[in-house]
Amino acid sequence: MAWIEPEVTRKPKKPMFLCVLSNTKTAHIPKLSAAGKTAELTDYTPAGDAELMDTGNIISVPVLPMTPPYDTPTPAIMTRSALKLTDAPYHFINSGLIVTPGVPCIDLRAKPGEDIREPIAVRDVQGIYERAKFLAKRLRNQVDHVVIGESIPGGTTTAMGVLMALGYDGNVSSSADENPLELKKKVVEEGMKASGLTFGCLKEEPLKAIACMGDPMMPAVVGLAAGFQGTDIEVVLAGGTQMAAVYALIKHMGFNTEKISIATTRYVVEDKSANFNEITKSLGASVYVADPGFGKSSLKGLHRYETGTIKEGAGAGGAMYLAGLFGITQDEFRAEVEEVCKLLKAGH
Amino acid sequence: MAWIEPEVTRKPKKPMFLCVLSNTKTAHIPKLSAAGKTAELTDYTPAGDAELMDTGNIISVPVLPMTPPYDTPTPAIMTRSALKLTDAPYHFINSGLIVTPGVPCIDLRAKPGEDIREPIAVRDVQGIYERAKFLAKRLRNQVDHVVIGESIPGGTTTAMGVLMALGYDGNVSSSADENPLELKKKVVEEGMKASGLTFGCLKEEPLKAIACMGDPMMPAVVGLAAGFQGTDIEVVLAGGTQMAAVYALIKHMGFNTEKISIATTRYVVEDKSANFNEITKSLGASVYVADPGFGKSSLKGLHRYETGTIKEGAGAGGAMYLAGLFGITQDEFRAEVEEVCKLLKAGH
16 A cells, blocks of 8 residues: 555645553553553553653653553654654643653643543543643644544543543454453443443533543544644544544544544554444544555564554554554654664664 | 834744743742742742643643632733734743643753752752753754743742842842732842852852752753854843843843843832842843833733732743734734633633
């Protein structure tokens, strides 16, 4: 396939990459999230991702975000590479972190998400939403094209939860070699029960769906989208099933989705265990697919992406899409990722 | 005098206004700070200023920042007006707030400053400095002209403290009708004693001067300046004696100050109780002076500025300088300030 599909050519005048960083205690359920060596170490993943994207290395967290069993490096290496190649402005948004990074974040004063098996998964959804909306309004005159990524371990399970509450069959993707789909389903079922929900019962109340089954990344991204409504600003949600869930939330809010699309990696689209394609199709979402072409890489760690160990994260697909908009080729991109990986190794 | 002196004409291509928001417990000393109705209410002033600058009103703090005895509105009304007229991008930076605003801030993970009569006035100066430097590096490709303001009650006393530690006679300005200069001097003397300092003894250690006698706004602004070093980016410190102290810190850090200047209001420059002019002259700092021309205003609250009740704050002078760069006239500016004041009244 092509590097970015459908092909993108117009270079945006005022692009910006935003990455929303959050934690949910749902990730502490053993074997649920693979975005970290152990369930507890996933607390550090969003902070580590931000430090890596900003500086090329970790600076305050104890471990580099890796996925077992082969210690595949975080997809943030792709985002770092795209940001370096495009020189695009970017910011990180703290929306409920347990561990904050050593690099500055825009703070939405959100609390970390609870285990969705608790009655309340996200507190103060409305407040997070409103503050994100303020932020988007403030950014309006700085941007014409915004790519919004996320880093939140456990986020595919909360995505499944929200999709179910909104009435979508949410077989979600995973950053694990083998998708623990049965475990995720069990957790979501327990969560639905704890909140007294049935399939689709919150389709008219998307913010309540977040409060009961979601995570703090969601009201942040939905609020950003709200703040860009009524403008000509292109909003690209960078991610797989998680951003499909956010797109669904935005749609159920009744927003105009003409200027909103999703960008993700080939690995998400080709994941047979997940139904990303079905969900985005039923939502009528435009989807851009980026293929980093890691099969040609000399670095073994990058091959893991080809075999499905990691699929997406830290807005990697959207960052590649941004690189595509700037006319960066797949070969240039892969070379930069290899450079980022080498510097990382040198730093550790 | 002219509206902006010396006259400014070139319109910057990529301007940005940053406002560093901080608190220091030094402001809790009775009668020291006038940036709030009571010493305790000054805790809300930076948060209220940010909300007002961003939205035109307060949204979460209990009271509008006012200065007794005439309830003169905060200089943030001037900053709000300039931001509206120029449509310049802006961000708020939380560097040690006690009360955080309901609008998003970039967080430097700083703790509020202690009373300078304690042995340590600011904790983790190096960390705040480094994070601010990261932020400036990230912003480098977004800006060619950065105006940096501050909002920190009690900040003129900490400015005096730092100036003394660096070896400058720091008779500072005030946002009070009668400058409580004797009280400030006494507090600074006690602070010097508590930290075992003598006049000028820290001229080689500016970051230590902040730690002993300063406030958390200072390492943030010095760190930002550090991150813009070696670029063509113009850095304008927006404030009176407080920014003169920051300029001194930057100079004592050994930084190149060719691209760094100060912008303030006429009220600071004409304040006979303070020696802003002497300090900036001895530092060799370029100073821009803005005159909002409030004498011509129909609103009585604005006349208070003419009689010296309030002089500067929330980067008001620098925001006016920015308006000047954009070709906004004094009359247009005053009309907008009046509009902002009317909407404020309507909202309460």
